[in-house]
Structure formats: structure tokens, C-alpha cells
Amino acid sequence: MNDYDYENRQDQEMTDATRHVLTGIVVGGLIGATAMMLLAPRSGEEMRSEIKDKAMDLRDRTTESMKDRVSQVVSKAEHLKGGLRGRSSDLKHRGQDVLIEQLDRVSEAVEAAKKVLQEL
Numbered sequence: 001m002n003d004y005d006y007e008n009r010q011d012q013e014m015t016d017a018t019r020h021v022l023t024g025i026v027v028g029g030l031i032g033a034t035a036m037m038l039l040a041p042r043s044g045e046e047m048r049s050e051i052k053d054k055a056m057d058l059r060d061r062t063t064e065s066m067k068d069r070v071s072q073v074v075s076k077a078e079h080l081k082g083g084l085r086g087r088s089s090d091l092k093h094r095g096q097d098v099l100i101e102q103l104d105r106v107s108e109a110v111e112a113a114k115k116v117l118q119e120l
Contacts, residue, residue, distance in 0.1 A: 037047065 037051070040047070
């Protein structure tokens with residue numbers, strides 16, 4: 001095993017370990033936040049109201065984020081579609097040019113064959 005493979009494996013192991021630590025921190029934070037909300041000294045109606053507000057805020061942010069993503073995807077698709085149309089048009093013109101060249105060659109060959117037949 002060369003040094004590059006060894007270093008690459010170490011980097012991968014460090015990346016995996018970091019990912020596990022960060023996942024643990026996020027999950028622990030979510031569990032702690034949930035426990036804090038449920039165990040806080042508030043009335044049930046206040047708690048339900050706050051949860052409802054947070055849920056609506058999360059819904060609004062998610063909806064806005066999805067709209068942005070959809071807009072980006074549509075824009076990218078339109079860009080790709082325009083590029084493909086241009087390329088297909090170029091290919092069509094190239095094909096037509098090649099066809100014309102080949103027809104000219106065939107015509108020249110036919111004319112040459114006619115001359116040879118007339119000479120016989």
C-alpha cells in the first residue's frame with residue numbers, strides 16, 4: 001500500500017468520525033430542545049400555541065425553500081433545453097452540409113461515368 005492510499009484511508013476515517021460526532025450533536029440538540037419545551041413551566045395552552053407557531057414557521061420556511069429549489073431546477077432545465085436546441089440545430093446543419101457534399105460527389109461520379117460510356 002502506498003502513502004497516498006494510507007493518507008486517503010485516514011482522511012476517510014476522520015471524515016466518518018466527524019460525521020458521526022456532528023450527527024450526535026444535532027440529534028442531542030433536538031432531543032434537548034424537545035425536552036426543554038415539554039418540561040418548561042408553562043401552561044398547556046401556551047405550549048400548544050408556541051408549538052403551533054414554530055410548526056407554522058417551519059412550514060413557511062420549508063415552503064419557501066422548496067419554491068426556491070423548484071425555481072432553480074426550472075431555470076437550469078430551461079438553460080439546458082436551450083443549449084440542446086442549439087446543438088441539435090448545429091448538428092442538423094452539419095448533416096445537411098455533409099449530405100449536399102455527398103450528393104455533389106455522386107453527381108460528379110455519375111457525370112464521369114456518362115463520359116466514359118459515351119467514349120466507348
